[in-house]
Amino acid sequence: MPEELPVRAAVPAVLAALAGSGTAVVTAPPGSGKTTVLPLALADAHRGRVIVAEPRRIATRAAARRMASSLGQAVGERVGYSVRGDRRVSGATQVEVVTTGLLVRRLQRDPELAGVDVVIIDEVHERQLDTDLALAFALDVRANLRPDLRLLATSATPDTTRLAALLGSMDFPAPVIDAPGRVFAVDLVYAPPPRPLPLLADARVDPRLLDHVAAVVRRAWAESTGDVLVFLPGEAEIRAVTRRLGDLEHVRELFGRQSAAEQDAVLRRSNHRRVVLTTAVAESSLTVPGVAVVVDAGLSREPRIDVARGLGSLTTVKVSKSSATQRAGRAGREGPGRAYRCWSELEQAYLDEHPAPEIATADLTGFALAAADWGHPGGDGLALLDRPPGPGLAAAQEVLLGLGAVDDTGRITPRGRRLAQVPAPPRLARALLDGADLVGAERAAELVAILSDDTGSDTDDDLAQRRRRLRDGRDAAATARWRQEVGRLRTAAGAGGPGIGDDAAAGVIAALAYPDRLARVRPGTGSYLMSGGSGAALRPGSGLYGLPWLAIAAADRPVGRADARIRLAAPIDEATAREIGAALLRTVREIRWEQGGLLLRERDTLGAVTLAERPLTDPDPARIEAAVLDGIARSGPAVFRWTDAGVRLRRRMALLHHHLGPPWPAVTDEALLGRLQDWVGADLARVRRASDLARIDTAAALRRLLPWPAAARLDALAPERLEVPSGSAVRVDYSAVEFDGTGSPVMAVRIQEVFGWLDAPRIADSRVPVLLHLLSPAGRPAAVTGDLASFWRQGYPQARAQLRSRYPRHAWPEDPLTAPPTRRVRN
Structure with missing residues (x-):
């Protein structure tokens, strides 16, 4: 065992914790050796099998190789690994490193994990969905089947309060061992672009930022020694920066979809100085030897699900503080280093503390099927760090119900158990199993392999054409990855049915996987309406343009656009669309x-x-x-x-x-x-x-x-007319009364007709006074009053003085209360 790795000092405490409570949490900084030392130490102490779960395939293989190398052995002897499509173990294997996704499926097949003494779930802080599930299932196994199974969770960040409570309880949390690390000083250099470059819509990255990253790489190359590790959000950005660094020698790329051989070549120590462009795969558990300098673009790519439209995608976000710390730490693994951050110190203060857990943002269909298969529909009763969001879970369960994978109560069906056994997401598992009978098992596996890995060019949106190009082998690396995936899926597909044409087969498989994305062209527009209710549009110049029907296999909805963007599709006819x-x-x-x-x-x-x-x-x-x-x-x-x-x-x-x-x-x-x-x-x-x-x-x-x-x-209560002293039935005007009943009714009447009337009339059981508009002989308002007694005392003398000379033929008595009311002009 490598004596020089600092985590070795924490081994006795880890052994004691597991011997006592059976669970423990280990926190250790990058470079401490927790991934390499602890599994071998536990295997030695317990003389049983140890399973180590890593969130990524590349880290799984690398961890196994480091441990085997430390023992002077080949992988597959005492230390082996298992990843999707690649397994190297033997009867002598005591430590097996697996992906968390594979551990989830293994637990579903064999919950007791017969012969396994310790499960280590590494890099829990990354909060990937499979990691959360693997941890929850392992805790359930300990609680109900294997109380003797020891469970260790490791994290590169010290935020472990909730994790410790999950592995133990709120009152008695699991022991937390802070392992020492060998972290050399890292000089932080903030190198923002000349002017702020906001995030673009969708998952795109501003080309000006990539220009700036390339410039910072050149600066770092000139100012420092050692290999330069450059963090970018995805493959497209890696290729773009590679082109911008074309005159530099020994520029290498490292990302998850590469072949094992390509990844291994980068992970071997080199005799010459290199620039390694990578994604988040190198953020924590993976060691790239020779690195003394880090250049961080400050971006990360995270899954998002548009629940209302059923469209999943990757989106580009700013890196979190904890991730930025992990990335910078890569520069200090082998000696003092330097990390260049392509953002300002002010921006650093406003970054999120941690990345969003995948359970909060990703498509939960696979999670829901796995939980139902485990016997806990919706994850109820499972020990999860975060509960799945209601809308996302409801959408996932609706998909599973449509696939026949669960019943109305959310419990798994026999068909659901069969789908769960296929090493692919539920929709693709359905396409593989049902498609084998319709298009042939081999062709179904070939097409599903494309959908599961999204292999090929982003500008190649024709699924059938993409399959033809992969079969041609023009891109050897892509074809090799694809054929490996085909072989894995072909085994799960079972016996096949009759074969049909390539284009038709592509449409059938895409439709089986995504019946809610069967799409008909909108007349006169060139865009499409999907059966799920969303609009969708092809990229300009697409060879699929104008086809009456499409089966859309991949689409995302750019921010600010009404229609989804079709990334991968195949022609389909209406009859087949109706059938599927x-x-x-x-x-x-x-x-x-x-x-x-x-x-x-x-x-x-x-x-x-x-x-x-x-x-x-x-x-x-x-x-x-x-x-x-x-x-x-x-x-x-x-x-x-x-x-x-x-x-x-x-x-x-x-x-x-x-x-x-x-x-x-x-x-x-x-x-x-x-x-x-x-x-x-x-x-x-x-x-x-x-x-x-x-x-x-x-x-x-x-x-x-x-x-x-x-x-x-x-x-009687709201009369249309009221009789006045002259004997006239005068209309009551309700036009000033609002529809809520506020406002006053009005009655317009000549002054002479109300002589002798002391009080204005009241309606509605005498609760509402009628407002009187007292008119001149010409019918013009002379006064407005609801208090006649006051008007006769104060208003009438003034009105009489003004009107008697203008209308001399009318009666203008000095005492209107004793004068007879009249409708006539005085003779």
Whole structure:
């Protein structure tokens, strides 16, 4: 065992913790040797098998090779590994390094982990979904099947409070051992671009930032010694910066989709100085020898799921503080180093503390199937650091229900168990199993391999064409990766059925995986409508442009765009789309109110896609009435043609409700809309268009709301006319009364007609005074008052003085209270 690795000093404490509580957490900085030393020490102490779970394939193979090398052995002897499509173990293997995804599937097949004494889950701080699941399953095994199974979680960050409580309890958390590290000083250099470069929409990176990263790499090369490790968010950016550094010798690339041979070549110590361009795969558990300098672009790529549209994608985000620390630490593993950060010190202060856990942002379909297969639908009852978000989990369970993988209660079905055994996400597992019978097992495996690894050019959006190019072998590395994946999937596909043409087969497989992305072209636009309801568009110049139907295998929705961007698709005909998407076929009878009138039609649909439509000849009267009521409710009472009589009645009713209350009904817009059936329901049988609504007699309709027998008093309580002292029946004007009942009724009458009237009239059981507009003989307002006694004392003398010379033939007595009222001009 390598004596020089610092974590060795913590081995006794780790052994003691596991001997006591059976679980423990180890925190150790990069370079401490926790991934190399602890598994071998535990194997020596327990004389049993140790499984080490790593979040990435590249780290899995590298860890096994480092341990085997430290023992002077080849991989597959005492130390072996297992990753997707590649397993090197033997009967002598005591320490097996696996990916967390493989550990999850192994636990599902063999929950007891017979013969295994210790499980180590490494790099828990990365919070990958499979890591969270593997930890939860292992804890469940300890609690219910194997209390003797020892479980160790390791993290490169000290934030372990929740983790320790999860492995133990809130009252008795698991022991936390802080292992020493051999971290050399790292000089931090902040090297922001000349001007701020905000993140672009989608997963794109501003080319100006890549120019700047390349310039910083050249600066670092000139100012420092040792290999330069450059962190970029993805493969496309790695290739772009490689082109920008074309004149530098020994520029190497390191990322997850490379072949094992390509990765191993970079992970071997070199005799010459190198620039290694990498992604987050080298952030924590992976050691790139010779590195003394780090250049960090400050970006990371994380999975995101658009729950409403069912579209998953990768998005580019700013790196978190903890990730930036991990990256910088790469420069101090073998000696003092330097880390160049392509952002400012001010920006550093505003970075998130930690990256978002994958369970909060990623597609949860695989998680939901694994949890259901484990017997805990939705993850209920599992020891998880974070609960899955409700909307994402609901969307995942809906997909599984559509695949027949779970029942209505969320419990796994026999078909779901078969899907769970396929080493692929649930949708692709369905495409592989069902597709083998339709297109042949070999072709199904070839196409699913493309979908599972997304192998090929981002500009090659034709699935069938991409398969042909891989078969041609023009890109040897891509073809090698693809053929390895095909072999793995071919075993799971079982016996195959008849073969069909390449293009047709591609459409079938894509449709089986994503029936909610069967898409029909929108006439005259060139864009598509997917059966799931979202729009989608091809890239300019796509060879698929204009095809009537597509089965879309990969799509994402760029920020700020209404339509999804089609990244991979295949032609399909309508008959095949109907057959594969049979669960989405519906005949929809549409009865709804649109602007101008009723829409009455019958549509055959494939999800949101209309296949055929025709007029509806036998609509349900009850649904017609409901549709009209809904249209009125959305448009408001103004949709009716309100006659003067209807408006006057509404204002009178409003006044009575406001001042007398029940049983007099409210007649505000909200109140009328809430009781549409009560007052216009009887008039709706013949309504088909907006003009029919205008013919409804609103006054007659409103009278249906009048309470009985109180309605008989309407004219007494809110009279349309009132008799004045002259004997005239003068109209009461309710136009100033609002529909909520506020405001005053008005009566306009000539002064001479109210001589002798001491008090203004009151209505609504004498609760509401009528406002009098006292008119001159010409009918013009001379005064406005609700207090006649005051007017006769103070206002009348002034009005008499002004009006008697202008209207000498009319009566202008000095004492209006004793003068007889009159409608006539004085002779």
